Amino acid sequence: MKEASGGILAADGFVAAGVSCGIKPENNRDLCLVYADKRCAAAGTFTTSAFASPPVMVSREHLQDGRARAIVSNSGNANAATGQQGLADARRMASIAADALGVPSEDVLVASTGKIGIPLPMDRIESGIRTAAQRLSHEAATEAAQAMLTTDKVTKQCAVETEIGARAVRIGGMCKGAGMICPDMATMHCFLSTDARIAPHVLGPALREAVGVSFNCITVDGDMSTSDTVLILANGAAGNDEIPASGDAFVAFRDALVYVCQSLAKQIVRDGEGATKLVEIRVTGAESREAGRRVGRTVANSLLVKTAVHGRDFNWGRIAAAIGAAGVPVDPADVSITIGGLAAFRKGQPGEVSERDGDAAMAGDEVCIEIDLGRGAEEATVWTCDLSTEYVTFNAKYTT
């Protein structure tokens, strides 16, 4: 497996466009279209919010047959908490794109991100989709990635090439800022494409596995959004033998997909609102992967841990308190905490770390916190960022 260029368009047989239709200010791109040269195997994972947005509902519906051919998405307005009108608007977005592309409406997946509770400006959406359909190209990956963004500072793209049954297969994708970091603009969106030949019933589990160890393992501020969406289209253009549900080919595909998803997920965390550091929390010795993830998430969401990281404070006591609060059975006498390779707390006893060494461990752009629960053989890794005053200032200033 090696990294490739081209993001969402790294795989053969896909085109995209990113245009401005006037939802976001200053003519920023806000409408994105991805289109495959043939009908694709498709899969998606979505927010578990009880307030799931209308676009999420429509995409879920359109994925029921495991097939799709296009993704239409806008930024600047989440079309969430918008009632019946919102559902009608999400369906209409799909049907306008279907009309412009000449495909059935059920083969179009929809995603919206931005402010909550405001009806979509359907006239702008419609003209944006029609313009985008005319501008589809093999070179527009970055424009498409720009059109997804809300408060993100940078585009987030990744692609890899791997070999499956002696055929080169590519997987590429793009995503936007963790919904959890985004004010009203609640959403994590990720769109992926691949030219691998793979059936929907195999693509779905591979995607869920990859999402489970990437996007589901990041947190910026603990706020789950109404609109989180990950979509993948597989057009089979690579010509490999169809990937079975298990075995070497499946593992190669899944590992490549995991790589792309983890790269994109970490890009989201690095670009978290006000973030200055990437924090990796590796939990080992857990009784189950879920227990490990729960400990990792509790530490990652602790405001005291996040502010300590921001202040470069070698503050393992806050980490110990968060582990204790995670609601997972642990005995402090079994627990060890290592920060930047330094033993801060070892099997129930404070370690001896000099102030100078502690300061050095916290100084870099990345901080690695290792937690050994000493209870089992399972592990989990969670990524987060620090919490800065910029996060608070931004989210307090932003008004609907």
Add this chain to the structure above:
Amino acid sequence: MKEASGGILAADGFVAAGVSCGIKPENNRDLCLVYADKRCAAAGTFTTSAFASPPVMVSREHLQDGRARAIVSNSGNANAATGQQGLADARRMASIAADALGVPSEDVLVASTGKIGIPLPMDRIESGIRTAAQRLSHEAATEAAQAMLTTDKVTKQCAVETEIGARAVRIGGMCKGAGMICPDMATMHCFLSTDARIAPHVLGPALREAVGVSFNCITVDGDMSTSDTVLILANGAAGNDEIPASGDAFVAFRDALVYVCQSLAKQIVRDGEGATKLVEIRVTGAESREAGRRVGRTVANSLLVKTAVHGRDFNWGRIAAAIGAAGVPVDPADVSITIGGLAAFRKGQPGEVSERDGDAAMAGDEVCIEIDLGRGAEEATVWTCDLSTEYVTFNAKYTT
């Protein structure tokens, strides 16, 4: 029932002291002793953290017989995550106080709050306890309340007088800043006293009920501490007939206890790190009280909601997203959200609130958010504060 003065010493038969023994800088009071003129019925509630601190373990042990006569507590050092040495030190704190007061060690309850992971300076603790024992007085309620504080800006006291069986009964207490707001100094401590005559097996349930609707319903930053402790001593000096486990006398006592605990809990939230506003979240129409509380807590812990309140932003979309993320079954079509009496979202549809009205609803020192889940008859109220840049600055600057 009426408010009374005197805090922890409002009830007959208690004395207290608050002195400085050199744990906190600048000679701030850091050691507190509360002593009853006779052996009391006693009860406590404690953190559910798996990293419960040694003082929590010792107080739990000493409460097993439902009797106690004194509370000794220090601030500036939490004696948490300190291993076997910490447990020995917590026991020693109790035995030094027992020796100074001439009572059995098992009748002394212990609490410590402050930095985590640092051994207690036992020489200072010992001289502090001996000084405090000599200075016990009926007038030292405020000094005792000062000696509990860590990052709190103000002391927190409350007392009421109520009538039980034609006898005036007093309940008073004092507490310190929500452990959840406190950096390394993780702890919520509350000490209560009453001259009611009540048996331990009745006092315990009354305390748990009161804590359930007060301290367990506040959150500042979602970080549960290793040391949260609520203790109550009842010496029976009021001469009332012993309060039974149910009936009018129990209800009168419990309601008075609820009043004191809610007053103290709200004082903690108002004094939250960097807080400028008190936010009350009233959830109605819940299927269970626990479901209502879970929704309330998720909204209260949402950084996006807290920063919106700080920025005076009438941002009901963030509240809707938090409700959806709470993990409780809800249908947006049943949900209504009211802020400051204004219908922001009504049964699945955005309300029509002018910008001017919305601004006015967010302008005061208190913001009331009402959430009707439209699914049942249960309700729950949660209190929190806003999140300001001061919180982040303080917790990032603080170093161990």
